[in-house]
Amino acid sequence: MALSKFLGLFLIHIALLWSSCFAADPFVFYDFEVSYITASPLGVPQQVIAINNKFPGPTINSTTNNNVVINVRNKLDESLLLHWSGIQQRRSSWQDGLPGTNCPIPPKWNWTYQFQVKDQIGSFFYFPSLHFQRAAGGFGGFIINNRDIIPIPFGSPDGDITILIGDWYTRNHTALRKALDAGKDLGMPDGVLINGKGPYRYNDTLVPDGIDYETIDVHPGGKTYRLRVHNVGISTSLNFRIQSHNLLLAETEGSYTVQQNYTSLDIHVGQSYSFLLTTDQNASSDYYIVASARFVNESQWKRVTGVAILRYSNSKGKAAGPLPDPPQDEYDKTFSMNQARSIRWNVSASGARPNPQGSFRYGSINVTEIFVLKNKPPVTIDGKRRTTLSGISFVNPATPIRLADQFKVKGVYKLDFPSRPLTGPPKMETSVINGTFRGFMEVILQNNDTKVQTYHLSGYAFFVVGMDYGEWSENSRGTYNKWDGIARSTTQVYPGAWTAILISLDNVGVWNLRTENLDSWYLGQETYIRVVNPE
Template identity: 75%
Template structure:
């Protein structure tokens, strides 16, 4: 996909595609995207507010690629503060330099642009991208990211008649800077002002709960057809239940892996998670139908107004949707209903993905565990006079310089490699402590949530096997209950309050990779760390070198070459060799045209 504003940029983009695909990434196709991040004013909940748009749109555009494509994503920061874009779930093999969080990239300064360069190697699936700094995702800046199968690798279901993306998330009418101020003042964010669906407020299903004049999302479909609907929870901190009135949701994929196909009438999607469903348009068209995203595990009467509602519109529909919304899940008599639903998500071990799969499941259950980490979170607490969140008693201090860049430049004292493998019996501290992970190890991580809200945990650079979850304290006896055959492989998993989730991960991707909560309030307050994974026999083949356009900051700021960023003059920030090739092609094109 190519996103351009000016004819000159369009020409350069064309030359990028024609030339870089042939010369810079020899062999694999190339995709170029241009993303301008700027502020616009919209009123999704009838209150005018400043949001972060991409190419003038909120939410941002779809990035649609295919397995093994090489991407150059030129990000223009037209905000009034630093910017970084991260690509959760996109496993940049040996290339954490492009991951887009503070431990891997220096920020893109205001009015600058920078080009991400990475390959979606051996991947398929549904993801989304977003800004990782300073709570910015709470103001937007997110968009969907789809990696398709290659043509010679079949999908494990009939080709759908259409592909639909739905972004759901809780929403505040305050800006991300105001929300930051609230957290810095030691206060909770409180109840959000609503839930948006594709950046729009609720359909007026109830005149007392929903004021008139709100623009809502309409999904247009044809009767008798089957659509793949990719749903992403891009919100701040609220788990949401997704459902479509009178329609079944057949789960087929989550975060890059095909699932055993199961039908659901409703499905819980936690912060940062992505799912694909097949939905048959098999209802009569006497009316439209509700699409609903409602808050979970809250006081439902108090939170009733915090409900996202869109409309599913058949092309031959005879009238608008009406009546009450489809019922939310009832957990009163079944406290483990949502957990059991999560346990039911299993991997399709016979399906191909990025590669053919003649051998069946990867036999992760027979691999010996080399390291175990028990990572426990508690409610936020005071540390040095500030309300902070922590993992194992360590509240992470944001880095001033990317960790692998510090290693390359032999800087000392930037971080510590002493993150505890289990909670310590001591008061919590603020520190910059990393996990000294074993390259090639097969690691067990127990995520234990003693906070009062559901937490979603995410690991950059990897997918992990979800092998168990339960309420209470984890013990070694639970290993006997692990799913050792078809546990789903994914990159973001929920951990219920006063409960645990066990994951297994093969640490074969060198770099510095962020492990964090996706709940923005807890992440902002320090609930994260990094896995530093270095091959002790490094010979230059297991980790990429810093890119030619690497940014410098913190103690290396003096090394940064100023970027021309006055009006109309921008640097593409691309690989120098590719840039020279591009210029050669430009002169060639001018010569031919003359």
């Protein structure tokens, strides 16, 4: 888009912004300077994207209904957008920071995001959404605290700790992008980072000397810490666990869960969880915090393991010995799925408002539209390796969809995304789902690829009502959880399996529905749901 036109839109944006925020609610301000720095998280110097010279970036700390203002200065050599994953952008779709909603921020430019975190609580993260930049960093946590008057379904924790885990390559994001453009696979990652740092040297042959690792400091005596764990990586599902400690699951992506203990939990790309950790051990040594690659040949993927340290202030020594075991489920493909099914909505807890989360009885609402979205292994279209959703490989338009609507630019996109997968040859299209305002949409995500895909929808929390292996059919509805399926924004779909979600389309805008697997997303596995108020 020409700069002059961009400037015009920019000024109009400012006008829109100031009219859309509620002046009575408090503001929180952040200045983000986004630039390259050199870091060596795995012992190899490489170019990393930092915010205010920090990698990972700072945690945004807000409270329900705050107006959040983030002034972003782009000091990269390419355009930039920041996406606030899981923030619903009520009436502010054009702040979502995706190519379908915003014009990219050119190098050396400034852009101020402003939005209200309306009626939300919970644990989220932000990341750069263009050009495969997330593979180089630029991410950070995003917390929305409860207002003081709203009860939380657990005692006030003694500490609040953000933990960002993710697979990592020592190649920079432009090299990874080039590989994908050339039709290649990225191959096995070089490691897993925890808060931007490489593994603790738990094994002299697997981990080189001199790597800086993350240490989480805690106090003994049964104190409770809230750990907010996010998988900010590229495409690897990670098993998260802490030696000798249980993880009491309490919240995921803005919904309080029924509280249950796990010895470990699978966290898929783009997902966020809050655990309550109690310091109930004797501190005879430090403890390992582990994030290891899941559903892979573990003897080949040994290096793809993140290891940090949990240190009690009265610790008697270093962590030593082998890491705690991952789930031993090589011959049980339902283990992980059963774990996912066990995550339930706490229907009696208050969410962002004083009324219980479960007062919205999704199970008794009639579905008004149904979409079956299917992904398959990558295909070749016009000589290029592409990924597809229902046979369509998404092409980002030159003008963001949201702005095309705003300024009535015709022909930018088509509202013809099919409700069932196309059967003909795959094609490249800017094809968008036509959602009905105040409709209730059922979406079946069918993954006919060979690895886990996670799907994320902007603008909403959807209800995860079912998942199973095989091909979804009408009969599958008999297995749906109609009562306490979790409401969240990012769900996994196992290979050769489906996940069903329900969405109450009450938020006007243009909302990205995409795979969070960065390589699949980059190659076109996404679309948008457009929701317009007809009045």
